[in-house]
Amino acid sequence: MAPDVEEAIKDEEKTLTGRDHELILYNDDFNTFDFVIESLVKVCKHEAVQAEQCAFIVHFNGKCSVKKGDRVILRSMRTALTDRGLTAEVS
Numbered sequence: 001m002a003p004d005v006e007e008a009i010k011d012e013e014k015t016l017t018g019r020d021h022e023l024i025l026y027n028d029d030f031n032t033f034d035f036v037i038e039s040l041v042k043v044c045k046h047e048a049v050q051a052e053q054c055a056f057i058v059h060f061n062g063k064c065s066v067k068k069g070d071r072v073i074l075r076s077m078r079t080a081l082t083d084r085g086l087t088a089e090v091s
């Protein structure tokens with residue numbers, strides 16, 4: 001196979017397995033730091049320090065990649081975060 005065809009196949013396999021997807025959390029003006037931290041610990045299984053760091057990144061940069069992995073798993077986490085009133089997406 002040609003190298004570019006092999007690369008296209010590898011890219012498609014990555015998309016299908018979902019290993020390169022990210023859960024992005026966005027800043028809002030409604031939720032408190034404590035609530036965001038609590039949500040990241042509960043939903044994304046972050047340690048408290050990691051959740052706090054993500055909350056600060058979201059606050060100052062407007063968004064933060066809070067989890068990477070399988071698209072199906074990340075979608076369920078996104079749903080749990082949005083059910084809690086946070087703004088998130090899987091990319």
